Amino acid sequence: MRIGIIGATGWLGSALGGRLLASGHAPGDLILLNRSGPRADYHGYPDVVWARGVDELAAASDLIVLSIRPEDWAALKLHAPDRLVVSFMAGVGIDRLAPCGARIVRAMPNAAAEIGASYSPWVAGPGVTDADRAAVTRLLSVIGTSDELTGESQIDLMSAVPGSGAAYPALLALAIIAFLRDRGITEDIAIRAAEAVVCDGARLLKGQVGQSAEMIAAYLDYQGTTAAGIHAARDAGFTESITAALTAATAKARHLG
Ligand SMILES: NC(=O)C1=CN([C@@H]2O[C@H](COP(=O)(O)OP(=O)(O)OC[C@H]3O[C@@H](n4cnc5c(N)ncnc54)[C@H](O)[C@@H]3O)[C@@H](O)[C@H]2O)C=CC1
Numbered sequence: 001m002r003i004g005i006i007g008a009t010g011w012l013g014s015a016l017g018g019r020l021l022a023s024g025h026a027p028g029d030l031i032l033l034n035r036s037g038p039r040a041d042y043h044g045y046p047d048v049v050w051a052r053g054v055d056e057l058a059a060a061s062d063l064i065v066l067s068i069r070p071e072d073w074a075a076l077k078l079h080a081p082d083r084l085v086v087s088f089m090a091g092v093g094i095d096r097l098a099p100c101g102a103r104i105v106r107a108m109p110n111a112a113a114e115i116g117a118s119y120s121p122w123v124a125g126p127g128v129t130d131a132d133r134a135a136v137t138r139l140l141s142v143i144g145t146s147d148e149l150t151g152e153s154q155i156d157l158m159s160a161v162p163g164s165g166a167a168y169p170a171l172l173a174l175a176i177i178a179f180l181r182d183r184g185i186t187e188d189i190a191i192r193a194a195e196a197v198v199c200d201g202a203r204l205l206k207g208q209v210g211q212s213a214e215m216i217a218a219y220l221d222y223q224g225t226t227a228a229g230i231h232a233a234r235d236a237g238f239t240e241s242i243t244a245a246l247t248a249a250t251a252k253a254r255h256l257g
Protein backbone atom coordinates (compact mmCIF):
# COMPACT_ATOMS: atom_id res chain seq x y z
CA MET A 1 0.00 0.00 0.00
CA ARG A 2 1.32 3.45 -0.95
CA ILE A 3 1.16 5.72 2.09
CA GLY A 4 1.40 9.48 1.79
CA ILE A 5 2.24 11.70 4.77
CA ILE A 6 1.44 15.41 4.63
CA GLY A 7 3.53 17.09 7.31
CA ALA A 8 6.12 14.30 7.04
CA THR A 9 8.91 16.11 8.87
CA GLY A 10 6.73 17.41 11.74
CA TRP A 11 6.60 15.87 15.21
CA LEU A 12 4.04 13.12 14.56
CA GLY A 13 4.49 12.81 10.80
CA SER A 14 8.19 12.16 11.21
CA ALA A 15 7.59 9.64 14.00
CA LEU A 16 5.12 7.75 11.81
CA GLY A 17 7.34 7.88 8.72
CA GLY A 18 10.36 6.67 10.65
CA ARG A 19 8.53 3.80 12.26
CA LEU A 20 6.85 2.75 9.00
CA LEU A 21 10.28 2.46 7.38
CA ALA A 22 11.77 0.70 10.41
CA SER A 23 8.91 -1.80 10.30
CA GLY A 24 9.73 -2.73 6.70
CA HIS A 25 7.46 -0.46 4.66
CA ALA A 26 9.10 -0.02 1.24
CA PRO A 27 10.68 3.46 0.92
CA GLY A 28 9.34 3.69 -2.64
CA ASP A 29 5.80 3.30 -1.26
CA LEU A 30 6.20 6.18 1.18
CA ILE A 31 5.21 9.50 -0.36
CA LEU A 32 6.17 12.53 1.67
CA LEU A 33 5.26 16.19 1.66
CA ASN A 34 6.46 18.99 3.87
CA ARG A 35 6.84 22.73 3.52
CA SER A 36 10.63 22.89 3.52
CA GLY A 37 11.14 20.48 0.61
CA PRO A 38 12.86 17.13 0.03
CA ARG A 39 15.63 15.92 2.31
CA ALA A 40 18.53 13.79 1.10
CA ASP A 41 17.97 11.44 3.98
CA TYR A 42 14.76 10.55 5.82
CA HIS A 43 15.41 8.41 8.90
CA GLY A 44 18.39 6.95 7.05
CA TYR A 45 16.40 6.13 3.89
CA PRO A 46 17.36 8.12 0.76
CA ASP A 47 14.82 6.36 -1.47
CA VAL A 48 11.53 7.68 -0.12
CA VAL A 49 9.39 9.63 -2.60
CA TRP A 50 9.06 13.38 -2.12
CA ALA A 51 5.92 14.83 -3.68
CA ARG A 52 6.14 18.30 -5.24
CA GLY A 53 2.71 19.26 -4.01
CA VAL A 54 -0.48 18.03 -2.44
CA ASP A 55 -2.02 16.94 -5.76
CA GLU A 56 1.04 14.86 -6.63
CA LEU A 57 0.96 13.24 -3.18
CA ALA A 58 -2.76 12.46 -3.44
CA ALA A 59 -2.34 10.93 -6.89
CA ALA A 60 0.54 8.71 -5.72
CA SER A 61 -0.98 7.49 -2.43
CA ASP A 62 -3.65 4.93 -1.51
CA LEU A 63 -3.78 6.11 2.09
CA ILE A 64 -3.03 9.72 3.02
CA VAL A 65 -2.05 10.74 6.54
CA LEU A 66 -2.82 14.34 7.39
CA SER A 67 -0.27 15.36 10.01
CA ILE A 68 -0.43 19.12 9.72
CA ARG A 69 -1.65 21.60 12.34
CA PRO A 70 -5.41 22.24 12.43
CA GLU A 71 -4.90 25.87 11.40
CA ASP A 72 -3.15 24.74 8.19
CA TRP A 73 -6.04 22.58 6.97
CA ALA A 74 -8.03 25.30 5.22
CA ALA A 75 -5.06 26.36 3.07
CA LEU A 76 -4.08 22.80 2.07
CA LYS A 77 -6.75 22.37 -0.62
CA LEU A 78 -6.56 18.57 -0.58
CA HIS A 79 -8.53 16.86 -3.33
CA ALA A 80 -8.42 13.10 -2.83
CA PRO A 81 -11.49 11.32 -4.20
CA ASP A 82 -11.49 7.53 -3.69
CA ARG A 83 -8.62 7.73 -1.24
CA LEU A 84 -8.54 6.86 2.46
CA VAL A 85 -7.48 9.87 4.53
CA VAL A 86 -6.34 9.39 8.12
CA SER A 87 -6.28 12.76 9.88
CA PHE A 88 -4.26 13.25 13.05
CA MET A 89 -5.60 16.79 13.43
CA ALA A 90 -7.32 17.72 16.66
CA GLY A 91 -10.43 19.81 16.27
CA VAL A 92 -11.01 19.44 12.52
CA GLY A 93 -14.18 17.41 12.20
CA ILE A 94 -15.18 14.91 9.55
CA ASP A 95 -17.66 17.46 8.19
CA ARG A 96 -14.75 19.81 7.42
CA LEU A 97 -12.52 17.05 6.04
CA ALA A 98 -15.18 15.45 3.84
CA PRO A 99 -15.08 18.06 1.02
CA CYS A 100 -11.70 16.59 -0.03
CA GLY A 101 -13.75 13.68 -1.40
CA ALA A 102 -11.93 10.92 0.50
CA ARG A 103 -13.15 8.33 2.97
CA ILE A 104 -12.19 9.85 6.32
CA VAL A 105 -10.76 8.41 9.52
CA ARG A 106 -9.77 10.66 12.41
CA ALA A 107 -7.09 9.18 14.68
CA MET A 108 -5.60 10.67 17.83
CA PRO A 109 -2.03 9.49 18.42
CA ASN A 110 0.41 11.01 20.87
CA ALA A 111 4.07 11.89 21.09
CA ALA A 112 4.96 8.38 22.30
CA ALA A 113 4.54 7.44 18.63
CA GLU A 114 8.26 7.97 18.25
CA ILE A 115 8.95 5.07 20.66
CA GLY A 116 6.10 2.92 19.33
CA ALA A 117 4.04 3.50 22.48
CA SER A 118 1.22 5.72 21.26
CA TYR A 119 -2.34 4.74 22.06
CA SER A 120 -4.19 6.06 19.02
CA PRO A 121 -7.98 5.76 19.19
CA TRP A 122 -9.79 6.53 15.94
CA VAL A 123 -13.21 7.05 14.44
CA ALA A 124 -14.41 6.28 10.94
CA GLY A 125 -16.51 8.55 8.74
CA PRO A 126 -19.13 7.52 6.17
CA GLY A 127 -18.11 4.99 3.54
CA VAL A 128 -15.10 3.61 5.41
CA THR A 129 -14.86 -0.09 4.58
CA ASP A 130 -13.70 -3.12 6.54
CA ALA A 131 -10.55 -3.14 4.40
CA ASP A 132 -9.98 0.52 5.34
CA ARG A 133 -10.41 -0.36 9.02
CA ALA A 134 -7.81 -3.10 8.69
CA ALA A 135 -5.45 -0.66 6.93
CA VAL A 136 -5.87 1.92 9.70
CA THR A 137 -5.21 -0.67 12.40
CA ARG A 138 -2.07 -1.80 10.54
CA LEU A 139 -0.89 1.78 10.06
CA LEU A 140 -1.35 2.70 13.73
CA SER A 141 0.26 -0.54 14.90
CA VAL A 142 3.66 0.78 13.82
CA ILE A 143 3.38 3.55 16.42
CA GLY A 144 1.61 1.54 19.13
CA THR A 145 -1.92 0.35 19.79
CA SER A 146 -5.37 1.60 18.76
CA ASP A 147 -9.11 1.18 19.23
CA GLU A 148 -12.02 2.21 17.04
CA LEU A 149 -14.34 4.66 18.81
CA THR A 150 -18.08 4.65 18.33
CA GLY A 151 -18.66 8.38 17.90
CA GLU A 152 -16.73 11.40 16.66
CA SER A 153 -17.37 13.48 19.80
CA GLN A 154 -15.15 11.00 21.67
CA ILE A 155 -12.16 12.18 19.63
CA ASP A 156 -12.13 15.53 21.47
CA LEU A 157 -11.87 13.65 24.77
CA MET A 158 -9.09 11.48 23.35
CA SER A 159 -7.28 14.65 22.18
CA ALA A 160 -7.39 15.85 25.79
CA VAL A 161 -6.33 12.57 27.40
CA PRO A 162 -4.04 10.20 25.45
CA GLY A 163 -3.27 12.98 22.96
CA SER A 164 -1.49 14.85 25.74
CA GLY A 165 1.22 12.19 25.87
CA ALA A 166 3.97 13.12 28.31
CA ALA A 167 2.56 16.55 29.19
CA TYR A 168 0.98 15.86 32.58
CA PRO A 169 3.72 13.48 33.72
CA ALA A 170 6.17 16.28 32.83
CA LEU A 171 4.10 18.75 34.86
CA LEU A 172 4.18 16.35 37.81
CA ALA A 173 7.95 15.96 37.39
CA LEU A 174 8.45 19.74 37.44
CA ALA A 175 6.43 20.10 40.64
CA ILE A 176 8.44 17.34 42.33
CA ILE A 177 11.78 18.74 41.17
CA ALA A 178 10.87 22.23 42.38
CA PHE A 179 9.74 20.85 45.75
CA LEU A 180 13.04 19.05 46.31
CA ARG A 181 15.25 21.85 44.94
CA ASP A 182 13.52 24.40 47.17
CA ARG A 183 14.41 22.20 50.14
CA GLY A 184 18.11 22.02 49.34
CA ILE A 185 18.33 18.85 47.25
CA THR A 186 20.75 19.18 44.33
CA GLU A 187 19.28 19.38 40.84
CA ASP A 188 20.62 16.01 39.65
CA ILE A 189 19.31 14.13 42.69
CA ALA A 190 15.96 15.96 42.40
CA ILE A 191 15.68 14.90 38.76
CA ARG A 192 16.48 11.27 39.57
CA ALA A 193 13.98 11.28 42.44
CA ALA A 194 11.26 12.71 40.16
CA GLU A 195 12.06 10.10 37.53
CA ALA A 196 11.68 7.39 40.17
CA VAL A 197 8.09 8.53 40.66
CA VAL A 198 7.01 9.62 37.18
CA CYS A 199 8.68 6.87 35.14
CA ASP A 200 9.73 3.95 37.34
CA GLY A 201 7.01 3.99 40.01
CA ALA A 202 4.44 4.33 37.24
CA ARG A 203 5.71 1.08 35.68
CA LEU A 204 3.95 -0.77 38.49
CA LEU A 205 0.69 0.42 36.93
CA LYS A 206 1.49 -0.83 33.42
CA GLY A 207 -1.38 -3.10 32.45
CA GLN A 208 -2.89 -2.44 35.91
CA VAL A 209 -4.32 1.07 35.60
CA GLY A 210 -7.81 -0.38 36.12
CA GLN A 211 -6.60 -1.34 39.61
CA SER A 212 -5.49 2.20 40.52
CA ALA A 213 -8.11 2.44 43.25
CA GLU A 214 -6.69 -0.71 44.85
CA MET A 215 -3.17 0.73 44.56
CA ILE A 216 -4.28 3.93 46.35
CA ALA A 217 -6.15 1.86 48.95
CA ALA A 218 -3.00 -0.13 49.67
CA TYR A 219 -1.07 3.08 50.38
CA LEU A 220 -3.93 4.50 52.47
CA ASP A 221 -4.23 1.29 54.50
CA TYR A 222 -0.51 1.54 55.23
CA GLN A 223 -1.24 4.83 57.06
CA GLY A 224 2.26 6.09 56.48
CA THR A 225 3.89 9.04 54.73
CA THR A 226 2.31 8.39 51.33
CA ALA A 227 -1.16 8.13 52.86
CA ALA A 228 -0.61 11.56 54.43
CA GLY A 229 0.46 12.87 51.02
CA ILE A 230 -2.54 11.38 49.20
CA HIS A 231 -4.94 12.96 51.69
CA ALA A 232 -3.23 16.34 51.39
CA ALA A 233 -3.17 16.19 47.58
CA ARG A 234 -6.86 15.40 47.49
CA ASP A 235 -7.69 18.10 50.02
CA ALA A 236 -5.70 20.60 47.92
CA GLY A 237 -7.76 19.75 44.83
CA PHE A 238 -5.62 17.25 42.93
CA THR A 239 -8.62 15.57 41.29
CA GLU A 240 -10.23 18.94 40.54
CA SER A 241 -6.99 20.17 38.93
CA ILE A 242 -6.85 17.18 36.59
CA THR A 243 -10.55 17.55 35.78
CA ALA A 244 -10.04 21.25 35.02
CA ALA A 245 -7.07 20.48 32.77
CA LEU A 246 -8.91 17.82 30.79
CA THR A 247 -12.06 19.94 30.55
CA ALA A 248 -10.04 22.89 29.17
CA ALA A 249 -8.20 20.65 26.70
CA THR A 250 -11.45 19.09 25.49
CA ALA A 251 -13.03 22.52 25.05
CA LYS A 252 -9.97 23.70 23.10
CA ALA A 253 -10.22 20.66 20.84
CA ARG A 254 -13.77 21.70 19.97
CA HIS A 255 -12.60 25.13 18.85
CA LEU A 256 -9.44 24.42 16.88
CA GLY A 257 -8.72 24.80 13.22
N1 LIG B 1 2.22 16.50 18.65
C1 LIG B 1 1.34 15.79 19.36
O1 LIG B 1 1.63 15.32 20.47
C2 LIG B 1 0.00 15.52 18.80
C3 LIG B 1 -0.44 16.12 17.63
N2 LIG B 1 -1.66 15.82 17.13
C4 LIG B 1 -2.12 16.44 15.89
O2 LIG B 1 -1.23 16.04 14.87
C5 LIG B 1 -1.09 17.08 13.93
C6 LIG B 1 0.38 17.30 13.68
O3 LIG B 1 0.97 17.70 14.89
P1 LIG B 1 2.53 17.85 15.05
O4 LIG B 1 3.25 16.79 14.33
O5 LIG B 1 2.77 18.03 16.50
O6 LIG B 1 2.76 19.26 14.33
P2 LIG B 1 4.11 19.86 13.72
O7 LIG B 1 3.93 21.34 13.69
O8 LIG B 1 5.30 19.31 14.41
O9 LIG B 1 4.11 19.28 12.24
C7 LIG B 1 3.24 19.72 11.27
C8 LIG B 1 4.02 19.80 9.98
O10 LIG B 1 3.14 20.06 8.92
C9 LIG B 1 3.83 20.86 7.99
N3 LIG B 1 2.87 21.49 7.08
C10 LIG B 1 2.00 22.47 7.33
N4 LIG B 1 1.31 22.78 6.22
C11 LIG B 1 1.76 21.95 5.26
C12 LIG B 1 1.45 21.81 3.89
N5 LIG B 1 0.55 22.57 3.30
N6 LIG B 1 2.09 20.87 3.18
C13 LIG B 1 3.02 20.10 3.78
N7 LIG B 1 3.37 20.19 5.07
C14 LIG B 1 2.74 21.12 5.79
C15 LIG B 1 4.59 21.84 8.88
O11 LIG B 1 5.64 22.48 8.18
C16 LIG B 1 5.08 20.93 9.98
O12 LIG B 1 6.35 20.38 9.70
C17 LIG B 1 -1.79 18.31 14.51
O13 LIG B 1 -2.94 18.55 13.78
C18 LIG B 1 -2.11 17.95 15.93
O14 LIG B 1 -3.38 18.45 16.32
C19 LIG B 1 -2.49 14.91 17.73
C20 LIG B 1 -2.12 14.29 18.87
C21 LIG B 1 -0.86 14.56 19.53
Ligand SMILES: O=C(O)[C@@H]1CCC=N1
Residues within 6 Å of the ligand: 090, 159, 160, 163, 164
Ligand atom coordinates in the same frame (compact mmCIF):
# COMPACT_ATOMS: atom_id res chain seq x y z
O1 LIG C 1 -1.63 19.79 22.08
C1 LIG C 1 -2.19 19.59 21.01
O2 LIG C 1 -2.89 20.45 20.44
C2 LIG C 1 -2.07 18.23 20.38
C3 LIG C 1 -3.31 17.82 19.67
C4 LIG C 1 -3.97 16.85 20.56
C5 LIG C 1 -3.01 16.56 21.56
N1 LIG C 1 -1.93 17.23 21.40
